[in-house]
Amino acid sequence: MTATRVLVLNSGSSSVKYQLLDMVTGRRPAAGIVERIGEPASRHLHTGADGERRERVRRMADHEAALESVAGELAADGMGLDSPELLAIGHRVVHGGEAFSAPVAVDEEVEAEIERLIPLAPLHNPGNLAGIRTARALNPALPQVAVFDTAFHRTMPEHAARYALDVATADEHRIRRYGFHGTSHAYVCRKTAELLGRELSELNIIVLHLGNGASASAVAGGRCVDTSMGLTPLEGLVMGTRPGDLDPGVIIHLARVAGMSVDGIDHLLNHRSGLTGLCGDNDMREICRRTDEGDEAARLAFDVYVHRLKKYIGAYYAVLGRVDAVVFTAGVGENAAPVRAAAISGLEELGPAVRAELNFARTEGPRLISPEYARVAVAVVPTDEELEIATQTYELVTREAGG
Known part of the structure; x- marks a missing residue:
């Protein structure tokens, strides 16, 4: 058998x-x-x-x-x-x-x-x-x-992976940007190429993995050239309970002025920040519902979340030079149409656009939500990290067995 x-x-x-x-x-x-x-x-x-x-x-x-x-x-x-x-x-x-x-x-x-x-x-x-x-x-x-999780991002050039810290200190303590959600980003890139009917090697893609944890990546020809998470999953986009990008001076301030311990700051940044810290909720469905009802705290959380998304989309345009597709995936990315619409709104001059009836349609599977005239495709591609892990495992074992 x-x-x-x-x-x-x-x-x-x-x-x-x-x-x-x-x-x-x-x-x-x-x-x-x-x-x-x-x-x-x-x-x-x-x-x-x-x-x-x-x-x-x-x-x-x-x-x-x-x-x-x-x-x-x-x-x-x-x-x-x-x-x-x-x-x-x-x-x-x-x-x-x-x-x-x-x-x-x-x-x-x-x-x-x-x-x-x-x-x-x-x-x-x-x-x-x-x-x-x-x-x-x-x-x-x-x-x-x-x-x-970090492997997909190891193709980042040194200038993207390095922090501007003292080199000896950084090297001694292995401080650099590693990135996470790599299996998801790899899977979604391949599926996007299939959706567009093009070779992955010729595509520049911005992937937005938006779940309770969230990360963005700039991918050129199937190789990651930049990603939002860094040494740890704390850096980058606003997340369910994590703040994403933060002035490091905030940590020093909390220690010196607020008298918080390292463990206390760690708990604050990992469990009491992000959407939860802003409005007490980390479920984007609930935040959208509260926003529709006029809840100002929920509106602020939504706006902060989208503002950070737009900053990264724009930054990765600059990194890539040319973009063929912006892709949303994971729980929020796949299901929160208001987030997708708000993140792309105002970027039409750069090429991407969202067609409302496609964006809000309840459709499963990989799909385009951009109009035909859009110079940059906008897509929703459900992720499947288990399948990606299984595929990589199967390929390695059969290759080593000579299959």
């Missing part, structure tokens, strides 16, 4: 999300999530090939217990980790630093490097690493591949 399936694992600090994908048929025989790892009432939701949903609520003390639960549910459906149809496991790893610019087969050396990168992603890499180690222990013979 030919192995054609890839299990994608996204192992976070307190959860494990997974999907099983068949890379030949395109089917997704299983998917699920384990939540609240380490709590008394951990929850495992699993959906099998026939659409049957199963829920288990019990304490899962750690990632090992969570992965054992995942393996058990898959085995109950005849799709366990020892299945001859399973080719490999693809792991999402948030931070690959400077070491990883492409997916890699996991070994002890790769594990050690991911561990060394924990200070650059303390909220994410420990969970990612725990998932890798547990999965390898459950089936040591099964190929495991690490796919990095």
Whole structure:
């Protein structure tokens, strides 16, 4: 029996999300999530090939217990980790630093490097690493591949990746711009080329990944030349709970004048800023509803969000020199028509335009929302990070096997 399936694992600090994908048929025989790892009432939701949903609520003390639960549910459906149809496991790893610019087969050396990168992603890499180690222990013979959020952005030129800091200090502490959401940006660029019926190598694209976390990228011929997130996911666009670009003097001011600790400032910037900090809400649907009802705080949050978007679109025009498409993706990008309309409004002289009936139409799948006369296409392309991770995993393993 030919192995054609890839299990994608996204192992976070307190959860494990997974999907099983068949890379030949395109089917997704299983998917699920384990939540609240380490709590008394951990929850495992699993959906099998026939659409049957199963829920288990019990304490899962750690990632090992969570992965054992995942393996058990898959085995109950005849799709366990020892299945001859399973080719490999693809792991999402948030931070690959400077070491990883492409997916890699996991070994002890790769594990050690991911561990060394924990200070650059303390909220994410420990969970990612725990998932890798547990999965390898459950089936040591099964190929495991690490796919990095930062890898797509490693093509940025040095002048885009460098901060204007003392070089020796920056190098010692690995301080540079890495970027994130790379699997999403890579997938969306490819799908945009398909939508336009053109080769990716000839396109300049601005991708706007707008979810609770948000990032923009400038992509020339399929290669990232600039992106909004930096050393951490805090930089760039306004997000659900993060401020994006911020004068670093604000942090010094909060420490010196407000007497805030490093941990207190970290919590403020990661959990009490962005849309939440401005209006108490991080759900763009709710913010749009409140705005329509005349809520001034919601209106301000919306305006700040869109203003930052426009600044990045304009900046990436300057970086690219020519733009063929502006693309919206992720939860807000795919579903919030008012955000798309406001972000493009006033930019018509640069080439992009939005046609209202296309923008507000409830249509699934990749689609153009710009009129035919627009010099720059504006598109909505649903992202699929699990498929991108599975694709990169499948290609690496089959290539190394000589397939």
